[in-house]
Amino acid sequence: MTRQDPIKHFFIWPALLIVLVISIFPLIYSLTTSFMSLRLVPPIPARFVGFGNYTELLQNPRFWHVAWTTTIIAVISVALQYVIGFSVALALNRRVPGEGLFRVSFLLPMLVAPVAVALIARQLLNPTMGPLNEVMTFFGLPNLPFLTETRWAIGAIISVEVWQWTPFVILMLLAGLQTLPDDVYEAAALENASPWQQFTGITFPMMLPISAAVVFIRLIESYKIIDTVFVMTGGGPGISTETLTLFAYQEGFKKFNLGYTSALSFLFLIVITVIGLVYLAILKPYLEKHR
Amino acid sequence: MSIRDLKGPGRWWALAGCLIWLAFTLFPLYWAVITSFKSPLGVVGGPTYIPFVDFDPSLTAWSELLSGARGQFYATFIASTIIGLSASLLATFIGAMAAYALVRFTFEVKLLSAVIFVVIAFGGFLFGRHMLGLGQAISLIYAFVAALALAIGSSRIRLPGPILGNDDIVFWFVSQRMFPPIVAAFALYLMYTEMGKMGFKLVDTYTGLTFAYVAFSLPIVIWLMRDFFAALPVEVEEAAMVDNVPTWRIFFGIVLPMSKPGLIATFMITLAFVWNEFLFALFLTNSKWQTLPILVAGQNSQRGDEWWAISAAALVAIIPMIVMAGILSRLMRSGLLLGAIK
Numbered sequence: 001m002t003r004q005d006p007i008k009h010f011f012i013w014p015a016l017l018i019v020l021v022i023s024i025f026p027l028i029y030s031l032t033t034s035f036m037s038l039r040l041v042p043p044i045p046a047r048f049v050g051f052g053n054y055t056e057l058l059q060n061p062r063f064w065h066v067a068w069t070t071t072i073i074a075v076i077s078v079a080l081q082y083v084i085g086f087s088v089a090l091a092l093n094r095r096v097p098g099e100g101l102f103r104v105s106f107l108l109p110m111l112v113a114p115v116a117v118a119l120i121a122r123q124l125l126n127p128t129m130g131p132l133n134e135v136m137t138f139f140g141l142p143n144l145p146f147l148t149e150t151r152w153a154i155g156a157i158i159s160v161e162v163w164q165w166t167p168f169v170i171l172m173l174l175a176g177l178q179t180l181p182d183d184v185y186e187a188a189a190l191e192n193a194s195p196w197q198q199f200t201g202i203t204f205p206m207m208l209p210i211s212a213a214v215v216f217i218r219l220i221e222s223y224k225i226i227d228t229v230f231v232m233t234g235g236g237p238g239i240s241t242e243t244l245t246l247f248a249y250q251e252g253f254k255k256f257n258l259g260y261t262s263a264l265s266f267l268f269l270i271v272i273t274v275i276g277l278v279y280l281a282i283l284k285p286y287l288e289k290h291r
Numbered sequence: 292m293s294i295r296d297l298k299g300p301g302r303w304w305a306l307a308g309c310l311i312w313l314a315f316t317l318f319p320l321y322w323a324v325i326t327s328f329k330s331p332l333g334v335v336g337g338p339t340y341i342p343f344v345d346f347d348p349s350l351t352a353w354s355e356l357l358s359g360a361r362g363q364f365y366a367t368f369i370a371s372t373i374i375g376l377s378a379s380l381l382a383t384f385i386g387a388m389a390a391y392a393l394v395r396f397t398f399e400v401k402l403l404s405a406v407i408f409v410v411i412a413f414g415g416f417l418f419g420r421h422m423l424g425l426g427q428a429i430s431l432i433y434a435f436v437a438a439l440a441l442a443i444g445s446s447r448i449r450l451p452g453p454i455l456g457n458d459d460i461v462f463w464f465v466s467q468r469m470f471p472p473i474v475a476a477f478a479l480y481l482m483y484t485e486m487g488k489m490g491f492k493l494v495d496t497y498t499g500l501t502f503a504y505v506a507f508s509l510p511i512v513i514w515l516m517r518d519f520f521a522a523l524p525v526e527v528e529e530a531a532m533v534d535n536v537p538t539w540r541i542f543f544g545i546v547l548p549m550s551k552p553g554l555i556a557t558f559m560i561t562l563a564f565v566w567n568e569f570l571f572a573l574f575l576t577n578s579k580w581q582t583l584p585i586l587v588a589g590q591n592s593q594r595g596d597e598w599w600a601i602s603a604a605a606l607v608a609i610i611p612m613i614v615m616a617g618i619l620s621r622l623m624r625s626g627l628l629l630g631a632i633k
Binding site for chain 2 (some may be wrong): 003004005007008011012014015016019020021022023024025026027028029030031070087088089090091092094096097098102104105106107108109110111112113114115116117119120121123124129130131134136151163168171172175179189195209210213217219220221224227231244245248249253261262265268269272273276
């Protein structure tokens with residue numbers, strides 16, 4: 001139960017003010033620019049074009065291609081992160097031998113700068129000087145152009161994302177698993193419930209709220225992917241691995257087409273909001289059932 | 292021996308899985324470490340794996356790096372440390388307070404007041420900018436103050452329409468994270484430049500970058516801390532309230548110590564985010580307060596295939612986080628154990 005107390009204003013206003021200040025300007029600025037034709041290079045005076053930028057974008061096949069690529073990367077990598085992360089968190093929670101060592105080292109990737117990860121991945125996947133292709137040769141497999149062929153490039157980006165962000169899933173799910181009460185499992189053991197029954201009947205349902213939060217955070221964050229792609233493939237070959245943020249970067253800071261970029265970011269925002277709402281709508285009945 | 296410990300063959304399957312994941316996790320880091328000790332010739336000659344057996348380690352990359360031949364390394368490192376620590380401490384603290392308030396107290400915001408805020412902020416900005424011909428920053432500040440004052444004032448009087456509760460406020464905070472950062476970064480740069488013209492230098496300053504990082508970490512802090520606070524037993528606080536302990540002492544003396552694992556996890560996540568952040572640092576700094584990711588990325592464009600130098604630079608950005616993870620995970624385990632005993 002929540003209660004009333006005047007001190008609540010003292011608690012919430014610092015955060016509220018900071019976020020208001022720093023979120024309202026970009027919002028006002030980019031929403032107003034998205035209805036204008038505004039370029040910095042060459043400098044053209046701002047001109048009101050209404051929904052011109054939006055219709056132009058929606059008719060641009062590149063936009064749809066980029067949105068699709070981003071969706072593929074985000075959905076597949078988050079699915080893999082969740083499955084692997086949950087398994088590892090379960091193992092760590094059950095005190096697998098060497099758990100202390102695992103716990104520290106499994107969290108490492110999350111803490112590594114994405115720029116640095118992408119640079120290391122470039123080295124590992126290098127067709128002539130990299131170790132991965134040498135291993136492939138050793139096993140008699142053909143050498144693969146990991147970063148210059150669309151499918152492999154997307155696969156490489158997904159692997160880097162999984163490598164980097166599964167630790168986040170592990171950290172959050174492990175924290176959740178440790179709050180589960182022991183007595184439920186003791187009761188289940190008395191009833192001779194198999195480990196699988198315990199998982200589907202107790203662990204998974206009780207972990208559903210935190211799972212939903214973790215997957216949601218990762219999904220939203222994955223849609224914003226830029227640094228990894230930027231360093232690893234630069235969006236290539238062609239535009240085949242270009243993501244939404246990278247597309248916005250190209251339009252905004254290579255061509256300085258601010259109106260178009262702002263419209264793109266608002267479409268991006270709408271796409272993310274729709275995905276978030278659909279996600280929550282699908283999950284809501286399950287979350288309420290287990291409350 | 293707890294009821295949840297694995298027994299029998301399951302234990303060894305779990306161990307095998309963990310070992311495979313460990314190899315996958317550690318190999319890229321191992322590769323970066325050995326590459327930083329390779330000589331230029333050792334890199335070009337194809338992949339090698341074990342120092343002294345495969346290749347002769349050399350200190351070329353590290354001596355170049357530490358002697359300052361590759362840019363102002365120490366200054367960047369110190370700037371990154373100061374900004375990272377202070378921004379994540381501030382964000383965790385302010386965010387924890389807000390999250391606690393959102394879990395324990397009742398908030399009611401009239402939808403109409405929120406609408407008034409947005410309309411006045413937008414309208415005031417456009418009015419000041421195009422009708423009065425004011426600068427962007429000035430019209431924004433006026434619009435913001437006017438909108439805030441009107442919104443607070445309007446919430447005092449009786450207004451029709453739906454009322455937003457705590458969950459809606461949390462949703463608003465979290466939804467700030469959805470906004471594509473690229474536009475926010477560029478708009479912030481424009482705002483900071485405008486402020487600079489008015490005498491408040493924010494581009495390439497400690498204040499500017501820290502403020503941006505605190506603001507962009509707050510949503511995630513509030514989201515995470517809210518879950519941790521909601522899981523705390525409310526009875527302890529109720530007992531304290533019966534004894535007339537003031538709310539701020541309940542928060543600092545009881546709630547914060549009880550939620551130490553959550554605070555540490557949140558702090559860790561925020562620090563990692565701030566330390567590794569690329570886009571904002573790129574736009575909001577240019578020399579004095581540049582952070583490590585910018586320096587590392589710069590190595591790539593300047594040095595191309597000089598893997599030994601790139602690996603060394605990347606490691607300097609990586610190692611402090613690894614050391615911190617070691618210390619914090621130790622703290623966290625003791626904290627978690629304490630929580631389990633109580």
